[in-house]
Amino acid sequence: MTIKAIVLDIDGTLLNDQKEITPATKAMLIRAQEEGIKLILASGRPTASMLNFAEELEMKKHHGLLVSYNGAKVIDCQTSDELFNQSMTLEEGKAVLEHMKKFDVKVMIDKDDYMYVNDVYNCDITYKGSKINIIEYESRGGNYKLCEIIDLAAFLDSSISKILTAGEPEYLAEHHQEMMAPFKDSLNCVFTADFYFEFTAQGIDKAKALDTVLKPLGIAAEDVAAFGDGHNDITLIRYAGKGVAMDNAVPELKAAADHVTLSHNEDGIAHMLNQML
Numbered sequence: 001m002t003i004k005a006i007v008l009d010i011d012g013t014l015l016n017d018q019k020e021i022t023p024a025t026k027a028m029l030i031r032a033q034e035e036g037i038k039l040i041l042a043s044g045r046p047t048a049s050m051l052n053f054a055e056e057l058e059m060k061k062h063h064g065l066l067v068s069y070n071g072a073k074v075i076d077c078q079t080s081d082e083l084f085n086q087s088m089t090l091e092e093g094k095a096v097l098e099h100m101k102k103f104d105v106k107v108m109i110d111k112d113d114y115m116y117v118n119d120v121y122n123c124d125i126t127y128k129g130s131k132i133n134i135i136e137y138e139s140r141g142g143n144y145k146l147c148e149i150i151d152l153a154a155f156l157d158s159s160i161s162k163i164l165t166a167g168e169p170e171y172l173a174e175h176h177q178e179m180m181a182p183f184k185d186s187l188n189c190v191f192t193a194d195f196y197f198e199f200t201a202q203g204i205d206k207a208k209a210l211d212t213v214l215k216p217l218g219i220a221a222e223d224v225a226a227f228g229d230g231h232n233d234i235t236l237i238r239y240a241g242k243g244v245a246m247d248n249a250v251p252e253l254k255a256a257a258d259h260v261t262l263s264h265n266e267d268g269i270a271h272m273l274n275q276m277l
Contacts, residue, residue, distance in 0.1 A: 003037055003276060004223035007067075007210065007236060008269065010043040010053065011193070012229035013246055016265045017128075021056060028270040032277060033062040038219065042067035042206040044192040044232055046110050046162070047075060049142030069161040070192065070232055071209035072200050083213045086201045087159040092187060096163050096199050097153035103179055105165040105172070105197075106134055107152060115144035116152060125168055125195050134166045134195070162200050169194040192232045205232070207239035225276060227261070227269055228253060244272050 006029070008014045016022060033039050039059055041050055047068040054066060059077040067074050074084040088096070093109075100107050106123050109116050115138065117123070123135040139146050149155045165172075165179070172179075176197050180189035188200045211221065226233075226240035229249040237243030237256050245257035246268050254260050262268035 002223055003032075003225050003242070004219045005038040005040055005214065005225070006032055006273070007040040007042050007206075007224055007226040007240065009206075009228040009230065009233050009236070010041055010045060010050065012248060012264055013227050013233075014041065014053065014264070014269065021053065022267055022270075024267045024270045026057065028273050029057050032273065033058065033064070035277070037277075038062070038064065038217070040065040040067060040210070042071070042210070042226075042236060044070040044162070044164075044196070044198060046142050047073060048110070048113075048144065049138075065213065067206055067209045069204075070188075070190070070198065070200050071204045071206045072161040074209050074213050084209050085161075086204055087161050088163070088187065088199070088201045090156065090159055092183075092201075093156050093160040093163060094153050096183060096187070097156060099182055100163075100165060100179070101153070103165075103167070103175055105167040105179075108135065108138055108164045108166070109152060109156070109160060109162075110142065110144060111158075111160075113143075113145055114147050115139045115142065116147050116149045116155065118148065118150060118152065120146050120148050123166075125166055127195060138164070138166075162198055164196060164198045166195055167197070172197050190232050192230055205235045207235035210236070210239065225273070227272070229264065242276065 050066050054077050064077040075082055117135050124131045125134045187202055188204045191197055221239050222241035224240040225242040226236050227244045229246040234256050243257045244259045244261050245254045247263040261272040
């Protein structure tokens with residue numbers, strides 16, 4: 001196949017457990033761009049928390065793209081032009097935030113430079129066997145200032161790209177069906193990790209965003225190589241002509257993929273691209 005675009009999930013795919021891009025993977029991705037292949041990062045993260053990785057990979061120089069909020073927004077790294085944006089309406093956002101008051105979850109919304117939460121202190125969850133402050137983890141990742149708002153539903157005053165909830169994995173596994181029940185036919189409700197469950201506009205996912213922006217660029221699905229590890233990467237992997245699951249991926253993604261490469265801690269991206277290119 002001819003590869004015209006490489007699409008990468010970030011956490012668990014591009015980044016290792018230390019949240020770093022390894023030298024071998026970085027070198028391979030810069031080389032691919034120099035050969036004319038478009039690089040695209042596609043994540044559930046807000047746009048702001050993707051910019052430092054785009055800079056590290058020299059994506060501005062090569063007109064790379066950022067697919068953020070799990071597909072709700074796409075920007076051109078070089079021009080900062082917004083190529084795609086599909087948010088939840090104000091009414092939908094308020095309804096989700098009101099419903100989340102019934103559950104033991106940490107709710108996060110972002111706007112401009114701020115992340116808004118109910119409680120900046122009582123926010124520990126279990127991550128890889130250890131307790132972490134999930135609010136601090138998320139806000140630092142996007143360089144957000146934190147603001148505590150008791151009633152997020154009343155506070156929300158505009159459309160919103162994503163509402164992120166975090167909770168103990170066992171709790172979310174038990175309660176996510178109740179959390180999504182009022183919205184299952186009107187919004188996209190999906191796990192992005194075992195401790196994250198999020199809401200975006202109906203029909204939004206990484207594949208839809210890519211299909212919308214790549215066709216005008218003359219890049220067809222069969223020209224795309226995509227890498228991922230989570231449930232929210234399944235449509236992406238199925239969309240791409242060459243869908244690759246990391247060895248650390250969830251079983252459902254591995255089943256959907258054309259190939260399984262090494263893990264995110266073993267330069268799995270570089271290993272597979274070395275064969276493809």
